[in-house]
Amino acid sequence: MRNSITHPGADNLVYEIREIVDVSNKIESLGQPIIWENIGDPIAKGETIPLWIKECVAEALQDDSAYAYSPTMGLKSTREYIAKERNLEGGIQITPDDILFFNGLGDAISKIYKSLHSSARIIGPNPAYPTHSSAEAAHADSPHYTYSLDPNNNWQPDMEEMERKIEENPHIVGVLIVNPDNPTGYVYSLDVLKKIVELAKKYQLFIISDEIYSNLVYEGTEYHKLADFVEDVPAIAMRGISKEFPWPGGRCGWVEFYNRGQDEDFDKYTKSLIDAKMLEVCSTTLPQKLIPVVMQDERYYPYLKERNKKYQSRARIATDILSSIPELIVNEPQGSFYLTVVFKEVVLSDSNTLPIKNYEIKRLIESLLDDDTHLDKRFVYYLLGSTGLCVVPLKGGFNSTFNGFRFTLLESNEELFRKNIELLRDSIIKYLAS
Numbered sequence: 001m002r003n004s005i006t007h008p009g010a011d012n013l014v015y016e017i018r019e020i021v022d023v024s025n026k027i028e029s030l031g032q033p034i035i036w037e038n039i040g041d042p043i044a045k046g047e048t049i050p051l052w053i054k055e056c057v058a059e060a061l062q063d064d065s066a067y068a069y070s071p072t073m074g075l076k077s078t079r080e081y082i083a084k085e086r087n088l089e090g091g092i093q094i095t096p097d098d099i100l101f102f103n104g105l106g107d108a109i110s111k112i113y114k115s116l117h118s119s120a121r122i123i124g125p126n127p128a129y130p131t132h133s134s135a136e137a138a139h140a141d142s143p144h145y146t147y148s149l150d151p152n153n154n155w156q157p158d159m160e161e162m163e164r165k166i167e168e169n170p171h172i173v174g175v176l177i178v179n180p181d182n183p184t185g186y187v188y189s190l191d192v193l194k195k196i197v198e199l200a201k202k203y204q205l206f207i208i209s210d211e212i213y214s215n216l217v218y219e220g221t222e223y224h225k226l227a228d229f230v231e232d233v234p235a236i237a238m239r240g241i242s243k244e245f246p247w248p249g250g251r252c253g254w255v256e257f258y259n260r261g262q263d264e265d266f267d268k269y270t271k272s273l274i275d276a277k278m279l280e281v282c283s284t285t286l287p288q289k290l291i292p293v294v295m296q297d298e299r300y301y302p303y304l305k306e307r308n309k310k311y312q313s314r315a316r317i318a319t320d321i322l323s324s325i326p327e328l329i330v331n332e333p334q335g336s337f338y339l340t341v342v343f344k345e346v347v348l349s350d351s352n353t354l355p356i357k358n359y360e361i362k363r364l365i366e367s368l369l370d371d372d373t374h375l376d377k378r379f380v381y382y383l384l385g386s387t388g389l390c391v392v393p394l395k396g397g398f399n400s401t402f403n404g405f406r407f408t409l410l411e412s413n414e415e416l417f418r419k420n421i422e423l424l425r426d427s428i429i430k431y432l433a434s
């Protein structure tokens, strides 16, 4: 018999954030308009790019070099700019050669896990951003190790659980943090960051810090990059422009390597990431050209401040409305643009339903549910069929042990946003009472 042609870890590659789109499209074709709250693309939700950024892009396009390959690690001038900014912030000091560009962080994430030794494992947060957790699980063909972000403690990580799991599993070589976090909107406190650095030292781990939302932190929350407190621990920080500019279609992100010289094995691993990129020649050139231009423009940070204000305002509205339901745990996000709600234990059952007027949609939803369906997915599918609201369940979508769901704070019409959240609240109350 022929050998299998599929990688044994293939079943671990799940991305329910997009999978739910197929179901939603079918429902839409049956007559129910969809309110898309599933995916973190500000542009798809109607945000507009400021004219001055568009003008920077238009000008960059006049230069023929924008159409050329760039160096494998990324444009030198852009890496010089990033290294200079990093070094001005204090903390760890890097050179342009510690920076490697990718075609978006999705590309970086995929290579970071694929390039690990097959028995080396990274422990990450629960709930998890699925691109990390799926890629990590697929690389090892085994479920992703997680530490809990505790919904009963403002999503602070359970540090005891983290240490216990690290101690029990010598295969764990690194800790992943996503700061600010997707899906919870949690921002790691300085105290927690320092504890993670201490654990890394104690167990000789490296740290991966996904900081794609680092400039999307709300007023009143202190934000600390890993670089400021990493000391001599080997680490990889990840940044990108998909959420910041926002330019998700530009497919541009980069990683910064810290303390390569401290650990020969880590240094070799980072070289293997560079070599893997070399086989592909390089990453997208045009967005790299624009990073220093846009980020050094005096309008950039005020523009981000305005956007953050809007996300924070929507976060407050949603938290206020949903906190009125005693069966839910709702923590107000401190950054990024998501809110994750958890159902308290035992409040959901497999007999809960919502009325679905359209018979064909009802049949479709019921055909997708069976005895094994997670209870949060059951809620999400009934919500979708009944109201058209498309959110993402936690268990399947974010590799979580909690029943809950995530929605985005991207609806730019605040009145419509409020209405959507009220619809969500009323549907939850109806569902739990059914």
Ligand SMILES: Cc1ncc(COP(=O)(O)O)c(C=O)c1O
Pocket: 040, 103, 104, 105, 106, 107, 129, 131, 178, 181, 182, 210, 212, 240, 241, 242, 248, 251, 252, 253
């Ligand atoms: C935490 C996090 N990391 C990485 C990514 C991937 O970003 P991109 O591939 O667009 O750079 C996302 C996208 O939603 C994200 O939320």
